Amino acid sequence: MTAQTRGLHSRVLESLGPAITAGEYPPGSVLRTDELAKRFEVSRSVMREAVRVLESMHLVSSRRRVGVTVLPTEEWNVYDPQVIRWRLAGADRARQLRSLTVLRSAVEPVAAGLAARHATAAQCAELTECALGMVAHSRGHQLEGYLKYDVAFHRAILNASGNEMFARLGDVVAEVLTGRTAHQVMFEDPDPPAVSLHVQVAEAVREGDAARAEALTRQIALGALEELDILAP
Amino acid sequence: MTAQTRGLHSRVLESLGPAITAGEYPPGSVLRTDELAKRFEVSRSVMREAVRVLESMHLVSSRRRVGVTVLPTEEWNVYDPQVIRWRLAGADRARQLRSLTVLRSAVEPVAAGLAARHATAAQCAELTECALGMVAHSRGHQLEGYLKYDVAFHRAILNASGNEMFARLGDVVAEVLTGRTAHQVMFEDPDPPAVSLHVQVAEAVREGDAARAEALTRQIALGALEELDILAP
DNA sequence: CGTGAACAATAAGTCAGACTTTTATGTCAC
DNA sequence: GTGACATAAAAGTCTGACTTATTGTTCACG
Incomplete structure (x- = not known):
């Protein structure tokens, strides 16, 4: 039922994922990996892995010289069990x-x-x-x-x-x-x-x-x- | 239609993902990140990101002192568009x-x-x-x-x-x-x-x-x- | 002979720093 | 205004050192 919290990287994900699916960062919002790493007090490597996973769920898109952009709802992998859990826990x-x-x-x-x-x-x-x-x-x-x-x-x-x-x-x-x-x-x-x-x-x-x-x-x-x-x- | 091949990490994924979904590594097989990195001629950081994504699709499970274990089909996120594509391209x-x-x-x-x-x-x-x-x-x-x-x-x-x-x-x-x-x-x-x-x-x-x-x-x-x-x- | 506790080996996890590459944007000449 | 060019910003990549959890082994003791 509950998510695997193994690993520093998962903790970041369990915090950032729900925030995105809840709409705290509206589509088009741009985040920077470095800033996120600082905010969550983790290394860039860990932050990058978290962003990669979010990207594979099509919640965000990472592009050079731009940053990590939050994608519109229509792009999300709404069948991903984790995404479903996050949305069910949200607004x-x-x-x-x-x-x-x-x-x-x-x-x-x-x-x-x-x-x-x-x-x-x-x-x-x-x-x-x-x-x-x-x-x-x-x-x-x-x-x-x-x-x-x-x-x-x-x-x-x-x-x-x-x-x-x-x-x-x-x-x-x-x-x-x-x-x-x-x-x-x-x-x-x-x-x-x-x-x-x-x-x-x-x-x-x-x-x-x-x-x-x-x-x-x-x-x-x-x-x-x-x-x-x-x-x- | 075709997948985004942007990034070294995606290339690894587009090679390893289909191999796993095609059953080339039977469930229970254990891979090591270092070995994979060497095989695909990428750094460990890149390899780790790829493994993270595979893990988020529940294709593999990464555990300390053990390695990256291929999970049985019943665990896979079969609704993930990428997994669907890989399987449709396979056997x-x-x-x-x-x-x-x-x-x-x-x-x-x-x-x-x-x-x-x-x-x-x-x-x-x-x-x-x-x-x-x-x-x-x-x-x-x-x-x-x-x-x-x-x-x-x-x-x-x-x-x-x-x-x-x-x-x-x-x-x-x-x-x-x-x-x-x-x-x-x-x-x-x-x-x-x-x-x-x-x-x-x-x-x-x-x-x-x-x-x-x-x-x-x-x-x-x-x-x-x-x-x-x-x-x- | 079995049991369990200490220990060593191993592979993932984490971090920090330096460097490369792409690309949006601003600048300048025409 | 339009094009080429320079600039800078952010992600992408690599490396090496270190930490941590976990498995399996070994050895002492009952």
Whole structure:
């Protein structure tokens, strides 16, 4: 969950990265490596390595005689897990959560359909276990336990899809679900129909019914979108 | 399209990155910075910066007293545009194209639905223009021109969706479409029905018919999946 | 014979300083 | 105003010395 803070260079990154993604340095701002090195009290070598990493994320662009220029948002590698973490920790957390939820709503149904085709017996078992865990924690304010199984369920679906790109969205989904529980209106127990949908998805996958798994997951996704009021014009 | 080769450090990266993603150094392989620096005939500082970037992509992990260890595929930042390019240039190009096509098939229909809700007049105009360009180049072996408009069309859809995560997949889609035309069985002119679907999507978006735009785009996506035989058990 | 604590070897990490190269900008002649 | 040219500023590169964490070995002791 938390970032690796190994190395002096990482500490600089964990300070400068969030500052940039938070918009503290508006696009077009120019920084100088020497000045940054002095500010963070590190050598130029360390600072240069940090800048190189930021450059590989397309957050900044380093050019001779100019300096380190902050790039506009459209250039950023918004799929970089570190960038996602930094943005979720920053000011436009809400915007980011909405954006990621839309992505989820697109990907997860298709992933569920693929899972129904490709899931192994072990993966089906895990899926069922997660769904049952959700049911068991769906009443009596056991939100923490519920969340754990919810995250595991969606991770399992993405992994069982057999698609590498989908599987790698597991962390993103986990982040969104956690953020939803923590920040959103999740004082109450989850809606029984929503829980039931998860159980049915597990069933559909186990039976190899791709169309049903996809449709049911689309229902779940719709619920997530509605929670954030993403649909009204 | 092509990578920025500015800087000695980038040249090293463009050589070592593809080698790793191609599996020349199997997961668990250990490299030493000094040795690499000697091999590429650069100073340690330059080599260190390159390694830092590879580390930020989670291709390798650098640890004291151990060296630079190549990480397993599951750890890689597979959404990093540079990693995608490297893998598309390597041996498992086919696998990668299939994987990305599945991602497309999940994302684009939803993006089209959102575009129907949010597209501006200018975006609708561009979309229509692209569709007409496709029609104009759909006969008489004008594959190059057709591809240009095809890429522009899908880019426009993703941009018009108003979702940042979708918009940033424009380059990926462009890569997949280009790869499809270059490598796949695209000697013949594109199927008239496929071309027609694009025109209808543009129409649906213009009319604000989200459901129809989504359904039509799902048809297009289905075609792309069928081309690569992704559906048979 | 196993266990653990001290130790040595190793490779990354850090720093400082000197030098090179690119390139934006200002200057001057025409 | 336009071009060529000089200037300076910042990143880029290299080198060497030093620090630190970590692994693996060795050796003493139970």
